[in-house]
Amino acid sequence: MDNPDDWDPLRHPGHYFSRIARGLTRVGDVRLRNLGLATAQLPVLTALKDGGELSQKELAKWAKVEQPTMAQMLSRMERDGLVRRVPDPEDKRSHLISLTDATVEKLPAGRAILRQGNSEMTKGLTDDEIKTLVSLLRHVLENVDSMEP
Template identity: 50%
Template sequence: MKEDVLSTPGHLISLAARGFARLSEARLKPLGFGVGQLPVLVALGEGKASTQRDLARFAKVEQPPMAQMLSRMERDGLISRTPDPADGRSSRVELTAAAREKMPEAITTLFQGNREALDGFSDEEAAQFVQFLQRVIDNLDRIAGTETGPQHP
């Protein structure tokens, strides 16, 4: 039997990710947020990161794209930057009051979209699906780490 490349987990996950991104982008745009900003907003809102370097690490992106995103977010009034007293070369990044005020609605909007996307799934199926996706992500991170890590002869 011939394998169907369009039915592989990688392709289907990619389609689902693009669908989630389109839905989230459409629903977050009226609030002034972009879906790509979510890891930064969450990290800042929950106190998990406060520097560009830590935000890039948290969001799993390189420094240059993070710098560009932070510049746009600052321009749009979502974040503010202040010099880091511990490191003069670095800045502390914080959510503005306006961003903090809109965050609860944004989170509610995202959870609603996820519930709608999982319509027809039982709570147990939805939880299992999330566990499966996390295992796939962990496997991919491990594979990427071994393929980009030091090469031994």
């Protein structure tokens, strides 16, 4: 009930997740900065990479962030010329978001940076270990998503 190990961060997977995520974001953001991109924008780029037009709501759902978070990010991306927002002809409350041509041109370079980071992150792990890791991560994510506050 009061095991001292409870407070040992090394026994808390949560601590690892937080530190790995922060580290990846920090390194990724620096590497993407020259391109004018950021790691938090990757889900948006992914969703729109083939010329698609999605609403803010759809993008928030895809990226698994709350609506105000996506609203702010799209504002910044629009300010920086990364995306375009045109009124949705079928719903005056909504806008359709798409990538600008300049952004599409940046995608290949972004791809290379991502691939590089991905391989550095799993350096020293066998293909089987990586598969195991992804499978365990998937399981944990499912548990986390089903956790009630």
